[in-house]
Amino acid sequence: MCQECGCGDTEIVSVEMHERILSGNDRAAAHNREHFERGGVLTLNVMGSPGAGKTALLEATAAALQGDFRMAAINGDLATDHDAQRLRRAGIEAVSVSTGSACHLDAAMVHHALDDLPPSGYDILAVENVGNLVCPAVYDLGQAANVVVLSITEGWDKPLKYPVMFMKTDLVLLTKIDLLPHLPGTKIEDFEAAVARVNPTPSVIRLSVHTGEGIAQWLEWIGGLMKPEPAGASS
Amino acid sequence: MHEYSIVGALISQVEDEARRRGARVVNRVHVRIGAVSGVEPVLLATAFGVFRERTLCEAAELVIEQVDERWTCPACGTVIDRNAGLLCDRCGTPPRLTAGDEIILNRIEMEVS
Numbered sequence: 001m002c003q004e005c006g007c008g009d010t011e012i013v014s015v016e017m018h019e020r021i022l023s024g025n026d027r028a029a030a031h032n033r034e035h036f037e038r039g040g041v042l043t044l045n046v047m048g049s050p051g052a053g054k055t056a057l058l059e060a061t062a063a064a065l066q067g068d069f070r071m072a073a074i075n076g077d078l079a080t081d082h083d084a085q086r087l088r089r090a091g092i093e094a095v096s097v098s099t100g101s102a103c104h105l106d107a108a109m110v111h112h113a114l115d116d117l118p119p120s121g122y123d124i125l126a127v128e129n130v131g132n133l134v135c136p137a138v139y140d141l142g143q144a145a146n147v148v149v150l151s152i153t154e155g156w157d158k159p160l161k162y163p164v165m166f167m168k169t170d171l172v173l174l175t176k177i178d179l180l181p182h183l184p185g186t187k188i189e190d191f192e193a194a195v196a197r198v199n200p201t202p203s204v205i206r207l208s209v210h211t212g213e214g215i216a217q218w219l220e221w222i223g224g225l226m227k228p229e230p231a232g233a234s235s
Numbered sequence: 236m237h238e239y240s241i242v243g244a245l246i247s248q249v250e251d252e253a254r255r256r257g258a259r260v261v262n263r264v265h266v267r268i269g270a271v272s273g274v275e276p277v278l279l280a281t282a283f284g285v286f287r288e289r290t291l292c293e294a295a296e297l298v299i300e301q302v303d304e305r306w307t308c309p310a311c312g313t314v315i316d317r318n319a320g321l322l323c324d325r326c327g328t329p330p331r332l333t334a335g336d337e338i339i340l341n342r343i344e345m346e347v348s
């Protein structure tokens with residue numbers, strides 16, 4: 001190195017990282033998860049296209065739970081708090097996150113939104129993600145499970161067109177099933193087959209918030225997550 | 236277009252490491268991106284070109300290694316092609332995704348004086 005000013009003689013260093021680029025989000029999600037588990041709150045990341053029926057699903061869920069379990073919700077939208085207002089009218093403690101131009105919620109946004117919810121008094125937290133079949137799939141929020149809401153008016157091949165979201169989900173809810181008689185050529189089996197082609201494991205429930213079809217199954221699925229087998233029960 | 240937020244996270248990760256090692260400049264950033272990670276390599280490269288300005292990565296090259304999707308049967312280890320339907324053709328078990336969802340910062344090349 002030059003004795004006068006310390007210039008020159010740089011060394012090229014190659015540093016092996018092998019670290020997830022979203023490790024910061026992963027840490028925030030782990031923190032959220034710990035918070036939810038400690039509080040005994042089941043958190044669901046509810047994703048789907050704009051207009052798939054995510055908010056209507058949560059309204060119907062609150063009505064069907066009839067106070068057995070208490071619900072809270074975080075609504076992500078680019079703008080307005082319309083969805084949170086709807087949910088509050090349905091008796092759900094709901095806060096809105098306006099993401100501005102962001103197309104998804106991340107773990108830090110969810111953590112921040114928790115400040116605006118009561119610290120306790122609910123058993124289920126539904127995070128209604130920004131309506132989008134692409135970006136939300138990439139970010140862990142600390143949820144216990146992912147749910148994708150796919151309305152049958154969107155077309156059977158959505159799972160093939162947006163495979164990442166459907167690969168990461170634990171449950172697919174096929175909504176607006178009551179519209180089937182008005183959709184000539186639409187077959188529910190096609191939707192189910194498309195889901196199976198990208199993800200072999202998720203449950204699929206056919207549902208209508210208007211006729212109530214599938215609501216009992218959906219509540220049963222939630223109930224299954226809420227009552228995990230006590231540790232050591234099998235021994 | 237979440238690639239911008241991913242590049243934001245990538246550049247702060249790289250800068251943290253570079254500063255920790257007293258690097259003056261970062262020459263190359265190697266990432267691994269899976270085919271079904273939800274991240275589009277072309278958009279990632281565009282976003283990197285925008286976000287690297289006025290950072291230690293200003294002159295850095297982004298090298299993207301793309302990783303193919305691979306499904307493997309957890310029961311018998313057979314590798315399954317998604318397009319053939321997602322059931323192991325040998326034993327009928329639903330396979331698991333064993334490669335293709337990577338969003339990884341693999342290696343950084345930097346100049347340390």
